[in-house]
Amino acid sequence: MTLISVLIALFVFPGGLFLIVAGLFYQWFNRKLLAVLQNRIGPRWFQPFADVIKLLAKEEVIPDGVNPYLFIGLPIMALAGALTAAVYVPIAGIAPSYGFSGDLIVVLYLLSLLTLCIGLAGANSLDRFSLVGATRTLTQLFSYEAPFLLAMLGPALVAGSWQVGKITAYAQNHWLILTQPLGFVVALVGLMGKLEMPPFDAPEAHTEIVAGALTEYSGRGLAIFDLGRAVELIIGLTLVSSFYLGGVANLPLFVVKTLLLLFVMVGLQSLLTRLRIDQTIGLWWRYGTLLVLVQWFFMVFA
Amino acid sequence: MENKITSESFTIPMGPQHPALKEPGHFQFTVDGEIVTRAYVRLGYAHRGIEKAAESRNWVQDLYLLERVCGICSHIHSFAYCLAVEQLAHVEAPPRAQAIRVLVAELERIHSHFLWMGVSAHEAGFDTLFMYSWRDRETVMDILEGLTGNRVNYSANILGGVKFDVDDVQAASIRKGLDFLEERTNHYLQVLGKDAMFLQRTRGIGVMTRAQAEVLGAVGPTARASNVMRDMRVTAPYSAYRQFSIRMMLDSRGDLEARFQVRVQELLESIRLIRQILDNLPQGELSVHLPRRIPAGEAAVRLEAPRGEVFYYIKSNGTDKPERLKVRTPTICNLNSVIRLAVGHQLADVPMILAGIDPCFSCNDRMVTLADERDGSERLMTWSELRQHGIDFYKQAAK
Secondary structure (H helix, E strand, O other): OOHHHHHHHHHOOOOHHHHHHHHHHHHHHHHHHHHHHOOOOOOOOOHHHHHHHHHHHOOOOOOOOOOHHHHHHHHHHHHHHHHHHHOOOOHHHOOOOOOOOOHHHHHHHHHHHHHHHHHHHHHHOOOHHHHHHHHHHHHHHHHHHHHHHHHHHHHHHHHOOOOHHHHHHHHOOOOHHHHOHHHHHHHHHHHHHHOOOOOOOHHHOHHHHOOHHHOOOOHHHHHHHHHHHHHHHHHHHHHHHHHHOOOOOOHHHHHHHHHHHHHHHHHHHHHOOOOOHHHHHHHHHHHHHHHHHHHHHHHHHO | OOOOEOOOOEEEEEOOOOOOOOOOOEEEEEEEOOEEEEEEEEOOOOOOOHHHHHHOOOHHHHHHHHOOOOOOOHHHHHHHHHHHHHHHHOOOOOHHHHHHHHHHHHHHHHHHHHHHHHHHHHHOOOHHHHHHHHHHHHHHHHHHHHHHOOOOOOOOEEOOEEOOOOOHHHHHHHHHHHHHHHHHHHHHHHHHHHOHHHHHHHOOOOOOOHHHHHHHOOOHHHHHOOOOOOOHHHHOOOHHHHOOOOOOOOOOOOOHHHHHHHHHHHHHHHHHHHHHHHHOOOOOOOEOOOOOOOOOEEEEEEEEEOOEEEEEEEEEOOOOOEEEEEEEOHHHHHHHHHHHHHOOOEHHHHHHHHHHOOOOHHHHOOOEEEEOOOOOOEEEEOHHHHHHHHHHHHHHHHO
16 A cells, blocks of 8 residues: 555544544534524524634633643544544445554554543643543543443444454445344444543533533643544444444435434433433443443353 | 642632622632642622712712612612612602513513523533623613613612603513513523533532521522522512512522522513513502702611512701711622532532522622631721722732
8 A cells, every 4th residue: 555545544534534524523413413403593504613613713721730741632633533533434435544453452452542531631730620621521431332332342243353344344235223222322323422522421510510621621632632522423423323223335325324323312302301421421331331241141051 | 820739728719800700899719639639719899889979968969879889780779779769758759660660670670681691601610501601681781771771770769669660662662572481481491491411410419408497597589499489579579560460570599590590480470570561550650759968877688689588778967968878788798608518519510500699799889808828817897998908908008
């Protein structure tokens, strides 16, 4: 592979620029749909782009008492992690640019890097809202991570490979949502937890702790975290829909399936009340993990 | 912002500027992990000196000033003031005027309870209910605007009566709006009582027993949700509530769910009462004449505002201005319960508990509490004492 194609894969498509633009578009879709379901008008299509551009242009205030290297470095690391994950995932229906056996684990942990960075960013600050937000972010990470991982390993088990590309190829001929419905539910709800969408938005519950871990962030740092979330949204949707919804063989299928998945998630967001952090943990360890284990039980013995 | 981390306690400030508070107030919650171990409130950020200002305006001007004590329950303040002044002047508003006053007061209660329902749903992170209840609230706002010409400060009262009449066309449009509101209220009653996710946030949270409610002096729906019979419209009926009686809504559970149920059932009761008033509106004049100078004397009235009992005391010395005017609003009575109930709960429940009493800070800021951080003592200062203290302090500093 030549240097130019490597650079394109990393910075233009499927990584980098394309992902950022697509992620922001999906974010708009999320916001607009939620607004319509809540009887509001909602933002225009370019609002997420305008938000990011405005934030990038603004001054970044580094508060007293934080480690400035960490403060600036954490958002970059979060975005870099999310973008790196993209090269192992079949974005836009095109087979992953790279792959090795076991890259599924790497992708999942690169996605967790974002949450970890947000938690560390909160803990790095002296602000009390940030500290509580960071505690909640990391607590939530430990609650949904295991069930979500188990739910993503279900398809890997039947495909006989832990490589995202191979699982996707297998899933194109098998609608795993039919054979592993419990796994799909846990993966879907786990994705909502990963993205800190309502009802799992306790880490940034603004009526309690303002903006949670990112309270002290402004300007560039906040914009980069926001981009990281947008990228994670699209990668998460791609993973779940390619594993469970019969694969994403081409661009139209990719768009339809991921937006359909997002539609379901928005519906859940508008219906449910925010869970307290103790209720979130209870939900995941009492029901989420149990559901996946039941699924595994059937896969092994049936 | 100063940072207070000691080995055992971690204090989270809320306010004066905080997204959970739509008005300025300051709360400090000491937490152990997520559990609140100590709560502290400080008020005074919305002090406007209204009581003092009332002493320098004449009786008619005060009507407009006092309507602005609160931005949500504006009518009840001018209602209370009018009743007290009419008491001093030994006149009574005509029956039709009294009925219209109560009509507007109940419409205001509907608008206030819908607003509160939206705010508390938002505190719980249930934004869909927030958006829908505020959309429906527009109906009652439109009714009030059609009736009085204003959406917030209705300016319905004048001393000795009311300013406007209710004709058949208006009555028809009110009935139409009420039909819609009744349907929606019944829907919300179901949602609040059945939605499992929402019940997780309200059932058994912030329980106040009847004994606690009586000791803490809770008023209004907050007290009624703890089975305390405290509703001025029933226990001491005033104005047209003597002819049009209202049922008191009680609940014995005392938790947040009970506070939701009591308020939503009050909505239905208010709708019923408004229909009854519209059907039986007494005929007659809208106002009687009141002298420019009010005879010397003292008057005290107690009314049921949407949030609870509001108390007015007026002293007249026979001139065209009041000598002393004292207002006590329901929030100051209920804040005690927040401070007491928050302890032992999760931090995440605190905004809900606070919203559960439907706090209104601009109403109650008339006295200043000073807290000494060093020895933990607190003392009360009146506005004039504080003003003098400020002058003395800077005089000394200049030396």
